[in-house]
Amino acid sequence: xxxxxxxxxxxxxxxxxxxxxxxxxxxxxxxxxxxxxxxxxxxxxxxxxxxxxxxxxxxxxxxxxxxxxxxxxxxxxxxxxxxxxxxxxxxxxxxxxxxxxxxxxxxxxxxxxxxxxxxxxxxxxxxxxxxxxxxxxxxxxxxxxxxxxxxxxxxxxxxxxxxxxxxxxxx
Amino acid sequence: xxxxxxxxxxxxxxxxxxxxxxxxxxxxxxxxxxxxxxxxxxxxxxxxxxxxxxxxxxxxxxxxxxxxxxxxxxxxxxxxxxxxxxxxxxxxxxxxxxxxxxxxxxxxxxxxxxxxxxxxxxxxxxxxxxxxxxxxxxxxxxxxxxxxxxxxxxxxxxxxxxxxxxxxxxxxxxxxxxxxxxxxxxxxxxxxxxxxxxxxxxxxxxxxxxx
Numbered sequence: 588x589x590x591x592x593x594x595x596x597x598x599x600x601x602x603x604x605x606x607x608x609x610x611x612x613x614x615x616x617x618x619x620x621x622x623x624x625x626x627x628x629x630x631x632x633x634x635x636x637x638x639x640x641x642x643x644x645x646x647x648x649x650x651x652x653x654x655x656x657x658x659x660x661x662x663x664x665x666x667x668x669x670x671x672x673x674x675x676x677x678x679x680x681x682x683x684x685x686x687x688x689x690x691x692x693x694x695x696x697x698x699x700x701x702x703x704x705x706x707x708x709x710x711x712x713x714x715x716x717x718x719x720x721x722x723x724x725x726x727x728x729x730x731x732x733x734x735x736x737x738x739x740x741x742x743x744x745x746x747x748x749x750x751x752x753x754x755x756x757x758x
Numbered sequence: 759x760x761x762x763x764x765x766x767x768x769x770x771x772x773x774x775x776x777x778x779x780x781x782x783x784x785x786x787x788x789x790x791x792x793x794x795x796x797x798x799x800x801x802x803x804x805x806x807x808x809x810x811x812x813x814x815x816x817x818x819x820x821x822x823x824x825x826x827x828x829x830x831x832x833x834x835x836x837x838x839x840x841x842x843x844x845x846x847x848x849x850x851x852x853x854x855x856x857x858x859x860x861x862x863x864x865x866x867x868x869x870x871x872x873x874x875x876x877x878x879x880x881x882x883x884x885x886x887x888x889x890x891x892x893x894x895x896x897x898x899x900x901x902x903x904x905x906x907x908x909x910x911x912x913x914x915x916x917x918x919x920x921x922x923x924x925x926x927x928x929x930x931x932x933x934x935x936x937x938x939x940x941x942x943x944x945x946x947x948x949x950x951x952x953x954x955x956x957x958x959x960x961x962x963x964x965x966x967x968x969x
Contacts, residue, residue, distance in 0.1 A: 706785075754781040754784065758772065
């Protein structure tokens with residue numbers, strides 16, 4: 588990436604890596620984790636949770652697996668993350684916001700009413716500069732399915748179940 | 759907007775068979791593009807390797823690598839052509855879909871026009887115009903009766919003569935008769951006029967005017 592990611596002060600603060608017992612403190616702590624996770628993943632354009640964010644080698648601290656689960660559960664409860672089986676995706680933009688961005692791009696290019704593959708949306712030549720470029724294909728189909736509930740898109744399944752050859756028609 | 763669809767059943771699909779065909783074509787296009795990217799990456803790697811070999815003086819290996827690169831260039835060109843074919847087919851299908859929409863539009867416009875024409879047959883129009891003409895003529899008759907003009911013809915010349923006579927009579931009664939005889943003017947006294955007489959003279963003209 589261009590600029591170096593700026594870690595927040597909490598990241599260098601050892602207690603940050605232990606879930607705090609006092610409710611008020613815990614709330615603030617979890618909020619800081621949510622911000623850190625979103626900022627980090629947005630900066631690196633990573634869609635699935637990257638374990639590197641949970642540890643700081645410089646102070647020899649890291650969140651225990653149990654603590655990570657607490658943090659991620661909180662992330663999802665607040666709508667900034669979404670679980671799919673074992674995988675957790677970071678939503679630095681909400682699903683609705685992604686839907687609106689993608690639909691906006693499709694409308695601008697006059698592509699409504701035509702068929703697109705999911706591949707060309709997340710890895711196509713035309714989408715290279717877009718914020719959704721490189722989006723994980725499961726997350727992409729989820730966003731599209733949500734758009735589908737508003738009648739703005741229709742997911743078209745391909746032959747494989749992992750959505751690698753799925754398509755979409757926008758309205 | 760979610761309330762448009764019932765929560766139990768899935769909304770009706772608006773994906774046609776042609777859309778499925780287009781999806782398949784685009785999937786193939788994607789695969790070709792991925793293949794091209796792979797070959798290009800490979801080429802970059804081998805170009806670097808060839809350079810290294812040259813630097814190390816291993817000319818024969820470098821030459822082999824270059825031959826491989828040439829072969830891959832050929833592959834890339836072929837895939838480019840395939841891609842062009844695919845893109846052209848996709849755009850043909852999409853254009854045909856547009857044309858179908860245009861035809862449907864024309865068809866429904868045509869049907870709408872036919873229906874409107876059916877509502878108004880030519881006989882109906884003639885009948886309405888005829889009825890209107892009759893009504894207008896009837897109205898004109900009533901007009902004529904109300905304004906008092908009869909259908910009986912009268913002598914215009916006689917009427918004009920009468921009119922002139924009427925006008926002449928009116929004029930006469932309005933204007934006073936112009937007196938033909940001269941007005942009696944007072945005689946000019948020959949002798950000097952006294953005070954009393956002067957007064958008399960002054961009064962007399964006034965009398966005449968008052969008359």
